[in-house]
Amino acid sequence: xxxxxxxxxxxxxxxxxxxxxxxxxxxxxxxxxxxxxxxxxxxxxxxxxxxxxxxxxxxxxxxxxxxxxxxxxxxxxxxxxxxxxxxxxxxxxxxxxxxxxxxxxxxxxxxxxxxxxxxxxxxxxxxxxxxxxxxxxxxxxxxxxxxxxxxxxxxxxxxxxxxxxxxxxxxxxxxxxxxxxxxxxxxxxxxxxxxxxxxxxxxxxxxxxxxxxxxxxxxxxxxxxxxxxxxxxxxxxxxxxxxxxxxxxxxxxxxxxxxxxxxxxxxxxxxxxxxxxxxxxxxxxxxxxxxxxxxxxxxxxxxxxxxxxxxxxxxxxxxxxxxxxxxxxxxxxxxxxxxxxxxxxxxxxxxxxxxxxxxxxxxxxxxxxxxxxxxxxxxxxxxxxxxxxxx
Numbered sequence: 001x002x003x004x005x006x007x008x009x010x011x012x013x014x015x016x017x018x019x020x021x022x023x024x025x026x027x028x029x030x031x032x033x034x035x036x037x038x039x040x041x042x043x044x045x046x047x048x049x050x051x052x053x054x055x056x057x058x059x060x061x062x063x064x065x066x067x068x069x070x071x072x073x074x075x076x077x078x079x080x081x082x083x084x085x086x087x088x089x090x091x092x093x094x095x096x097x098x099x100x101x102x103x104x105x106x107x108x109x110x111x112x113x114x115x116x117x118x119x120x121x122x123x124x125x126x127x128x129x130x131x132x133x134x135x136x137x138x139x140x141x142x143x144x145x146x147x148x149x150x151x152x153x154x155x156x157x158x159x160x161x162x163x164x165x166x167x168x169x170x171x172x173x174x175x176x177x178x179x180x181x182x183x184x185x186x187x188x189x190x191x192x193x194x195x196x197x198x199x200x201x202x203x204x205x206x207x208x209x210x211x212x213x214x215x216x217x218x219x220x221x222x223x224x225x226x227x228x229x230x231x232x233x234x235x236x237x238x239x240x241x242x243x244x245x246x247x248x249x250x251x252x253x254x255x256x257x258x259x260x261x262x263x264x265x266x267x268x269x270x271x272x273x274x275x276x277x278x279x280x281x282x283x284x285x286x287x288x289x290x291x292x293x294x295x296x297x298x299x300x301x302x303x304x305x306x307x308x309x310x311x312x313x314x315x316x317x318x319x320x321x322x323x324x325x326x327x328x329x330x331x332x333x334x335x336x337x338x339x340x341x342x343x344x345x346x347x348x349x350x351x352x353x354x355x356x357x358x359x360x361x362x363x364x365x366x367x368x369x370x371x372x373x374x375x376x377x378x379x380x381x382x383x384x385x386x387x388x389x390x391x
Contacts, residue, residue, distance in 0.1 A: 023058035171368030208239030299350025
């Protein structure tokens, strides 16, 4: 069996660890996997974290240096056309069904009568649905042999657009954790580091951009200060909204209680999870929310908007966090007030978070992808290399 996987950016560490695990699992199953990375990064991603190739423990072909959006369209189309036309895989997995250059790949694969599938992280809750784009999605999804979804809500999304449930493969997401990561050490360090009930530390990690609804978070935090005057709000990341958000803090008179740290990566970021009372993800649009995976992996509970894709799998009320209605600032305020009380027992909370996140490993995601590939190719009548006789 031969599989080709396309991905947009080397920048994505979470994909790096999943693809690395997939490559190891493919070797174990005697499956041939080819990886194409189109570009190194994207302009808005570059400020959040550098490209770190050490996370990519698998062979891949990088087609273009620099940012995806800087690639000349003629070169991009020609390169994708060439590689797709010459590839002889049993199954090609594509990423970015909204991109015209990927439509070209689909056309080539159809002309060559080749099977293809999609990676999909979108959800119904993520973005408003439109008639014309909905028709396009039905066509693109319908032409494929399967879709690899990033969770339950993503699977529901593609089923909404006409994909039969047996062609939707909800594989789990996985965070990129340090190689020396230890759950046991996390519990000890969190007990020593986490903020206490009377001086909670609320953490946000991500881009400072409109879809993250950080204005709602700041408004709710300003109200929560009446309950916890010593509370702190820590915003980790960069983005176009920073100056506006700083002005809002100033107008509310809470500048001294809000910290804009800029971007943090690796241990500096993981230390923030260890110190926080909870992570808050107030997004209007969030297909999954990998920072929730990271937070739970460091024993830190979460307060998460109901728009975020990870809510069904990861956010268990009063055990790993609280969901809330995205537009309801009063409900968000109450969750900020509730969190220091609900999660006062740091060790018990950390264990609950670690238990919930434990299945969401790169290895589990890799197995899910390869199992789905085998089902698709078997249904196509192909013989699986090294898996004869298996269901």
